[in-house]
Amino acid sequence: GIWPKIAPRVAMRAPPALLLPLLLCGCCAAEEARQQLACPLRSFTPEMLRYSSHRENDIGNYKLCSTKLADEAEFCVAQIAAGWPFVSFGMCVPKNCTSDDVAASLHELALSLIGVNVSLTNQDTVNCVHDVKHDKVGASIVYAVWVALLVLMAVGTAVDMLEPHLAPVLFPMTPPLETGEEKLLMPEEDLEIKQQQIQGEPPQAETTRRQQQQQLRQYPRAVETLLTIFKAWSVPHNFSRLLSHERESETDCLNGIRVISIIWVIMGHAVLLANVYGPGFDNLWWMQTHVLTKFSFGSWIFPAVYAVDTFFFMSGFLVAYLLLQELAKHGKKQPNYPLLIFHRFWRLSPCYYLVLVSFMFIIPYWGSGPFWPKAVHAIDLCYDYWWTNLLYINNYFGTGEECLGWTWYLACDMQMFFLAMPFIVLFRYNQAAASLATSAAIAASVALMGILTRWHPLDGPPTYTTTYTRLAPYFFGILLAFALNSQIREKLKSVVDKWVVRWMLYTVSAGLMYGLMVLNFERSKHDYEGNSFSTTGIVFYQVYQEVAWGVGLVFILLPWMFGHGGMIRQLLSSPIWTPLARLTYGAYMVHCISLVVWYNDQTSHLIDWTVLNFFSLVITATVFAFAFSAFMFVTLEKPLMNLEAVLLRPFTKPAAARQPASSIKQQALSF
Numbered sequence: 001g002i003w004p005k006i007a008p009r010v011a012m013r014a015p016p017a018l019l020l021p022l023l024l025c026g027c028c029a030a031e032e033a034r035q036q037l038a039c040p041l042r043s044f045t046p047e048m049l050r051y052s053s054h055r056e057n058d059i060g061n062y063k064l065c066s067t068k069l070a071d072e073a074e075f076c077v078a079q080i081a082a083g084w085p086f087v088s089f090g091m092c093v094p095k096n097c098t099s100d101d102v103a104a105s106l107h108e109l110a111l112s113l114i115g116v117n118v119s120l121t122n123q124d125t126v127n128c129v130h131d132v133k134h135d136k137v138g139a140s141i142v143y144a145v146w147v148a149l150l151v152l153m154a155v156g157t158a159v160d161m162l163e164p165h166l167a168p169v170l171f172p173m174t175p176p177l178e179t180g181e182e183k184l185l186m187p188e189e190d191l192e193i194k195q196q197q198i199q200g201e202p203p204q205a206e207t208t209r210r211q212q213q214q215q216l217r218q219y220p221r222a223v224e225t226l227l228t229i230f231k232a233w234s235v236p237h238n239f240s241r242l243l244s245h246e247r248e249s250e251t252d253c254l255n256g257i258r259v260i261s262i263i264w265v266i267m268g269h270a271v272l273l274a275n276v277y278g279p280g281f282d283n284l285w286w287m288q289t290h291v292l293t294k295f296s297f298g299s300w301i302f303p304a305v306y307a308v309d310t311f312f313f314m315s316g317f318l319v320a321y322l323l324l325q326e327l328a329k330h331g332k333k334q335p336n337y338p339l340l341i342f343h344r345f346w347r348l349s350p351c352y353y354l355v356l357v358s359f360m361f362i363i364p365y366w367g368s369g370p371f372w373p374k375a376v377h378a379i380d381l382c383y384d385y386w387w388t389n390l391l392y393i394n395n396y397f398g399t400g401e402e403c404l405g406w407t408w409y410l411a412c413d414m415q416m417f418f419l420a421m422p423f424i425v426l427f428r429y430n431q432a433a434a435s436l437a438t439s440a441a442i443a444a445s446v447a448l449m450g451i452l453t454r455w456h457p458l459d460g461p462p463t464y465t466t467t468y469t470r471l472a473p474y475f476f477g478i479l480l481a482f483a484l485n486s487q488i489r490e491k492l493k494s495v496v497d498k499w500v501v502r503w504m505l506y507t508v509s510a511g512l513m514y515g516l517m518v519l520n521f522e523r524s525k526h527d528y529e530g531n532s533f534s535t536t537g538i539v540f541y542q543v544y545q546e547v548a549w550g551v552g553l554v555f556i557l558l559p560w561m562f563g564h565g566g567m568i569r570q571l572l573s574s575p576i577w578t579p580l581a582r583l584t585y586g587a588y589m590v591h592c593i594s595l596v597v598w599y600n601d602q603t604s605h606l607i608d609w610t611v612l613n614f615f616s617l618v619i620t621a622t623v624f625a626f627a628f629s630a631f632m633f634v635t636l637e638k639p640l641m642n643l644e645a646v647l648l649r650p651f652t653k654p655a656a657a658r659q660p661a662s663s664i665k666q667q668a669l670s671f
Helices: 003-013 016-037 046-050 062-067 099-104 106-113 136-170 187-198 205-214 221-231 235-243 253-276 284-292 295-329 337-361 372-380 382-390 405-429 431-455 467-484 489-496 499-528 535-561 566-572 577-582 584-600 611-647 663-667
Strands: 073-080 087-094 125-128
Touching: 046 087, 062 073, 073 099, 073 106, 073 372, 087 106, 099 106, 099 125, 125 372, 136 221, 136 235, 136 337, 136 611, 221 611, 235 577, 235 611, 253 295, 253 566, 253 577, 253 584, 253 611, 284 295, 284 499, 295 405, 295 467, 295 499, 295 535, 337 382, 337 405, 337 584, 337 611, 372 382, 372 584, 382 405, 405 431, 405 467, 405 584, 431 467, 431 535, 467 489, 467 535, 489 499, 489 535, 499 535, 577 584, 584 611
Parallel strands: none
Antiparallel strands: 073 087, 073 125
């Protein structure tokens, strides 16, 4: 211990001939000091070795280590990147060993305990149970927010149900004014009746009855404002809006596509997150050789990444299609940008931010066990990068260590929304120029993907979450919207009405999309087997996938938008999909949280992977995601939509008053 202190003085005064022995002695002392700080196998007692793993992907005996040896030992889990999948094993280590100490001795421990001799990489992780920490103050604040929302729901429901009975007593009816009295309705219903009256359309029967009941009753302005705020949280009203189905539209088939796509995403994450945010499965090697590399299973699990491209496509299409419809309806060249931006942030951010803080402060209390520190490690990343999520730029920061890593999509979608505005506005002035500019943007994105892939052929380019390489599907959706709102719409319809043309489009679409799924499977299989594609093959794959999926969706949806598609389109346009489609945004945000909790809240053994277990997990995660999304819809999402309609009244004309609450609502996100 004294050698590091005196070595510099001795070296300065020693003859040159003695410098080499002194340096060797110093190296030996440094190595000895390192070994003392690390956690070598010789520091393990026989009981600790007995409770540790003795084969790969084995936990060991966490319960006995944490109970019988509670005073002298703790439990840690290591995950070694020995190819894919990872190798996990548990260790009952001396209590004075930290995670860094165990990591420093990981090579020796892996070789001695489970017989795996690997070269350690920066992807290897060690998490110990004592690493789990809780923020009680943050958790208390977040719980208080949830309780406040529940109280608002209770009060809003009570006010909505009692108001018809108490109003006649507290506020007697008064004669109506010549112009008619303002009625007290839910904000969206109020705006809907105004719009129907202006357009000369008869209001709906239910709304008419409510109007007649309230028409002759005046409320003080303060009372009316309070009632409107409270009734925005009315559970019966908000739940009925969730289940309602608006009039039929040519875009109804997107509802079914949305729901199927989010389920496809959940299936893909059920496999991926087992290693990224979880400890993996007990039989991952068997799963790799007998399941993932088999065409019958891998050909539709790995291509789940294209469900994300489907969401990008639908988002770009709806933003352009609905906005162009509104601009044409009101004879405008440009939208109300402040109103549009405000609505988008108001629609997306509150739920997103509440999920973020709940993940940071509440989820750490929802699990325990040897693998729980890994879940908490994923949560701890939010303490460094939470601000990037608030600004929707998290897709560019902490690559591989993002906070709520799956929400990179929301950041990309928000950025693409702003990028799309100039192209949509240009379309109102010059349709040909806008179409050419959009096509040029797609070509530039695809070319950039090819160039970056050429520079990183083996590990792939760092472009999976970057906007400039993911915008091709989004802009293909914009092109489809341009076609449906262009001057050549009728000519295009007359061409698509020919069955030969439709079947040619369907055939090309099927070939492009199915070929891409097969290519994706083959590349994944080659990667598992250690035989990656050549550099040229990887570049072709990256460029092809950027084009094929978007073009395929255009060729399918173009006939469907003109009423073709037969039974498939009718099935996807069924009203049964409408409530579920409204919940896909919330389901996307929370489904990974349920998977992270389920994977890491294991105490005795790793999960054994079977097809039955996999589909049970997918069904459970899907039901939870949609159920929690429905709860969040009536708790926060829909009440804020109701309040938005009230907040925007002074800034909207009566004829366009419903625009923020209805049509532009769908522009906020394809979810």
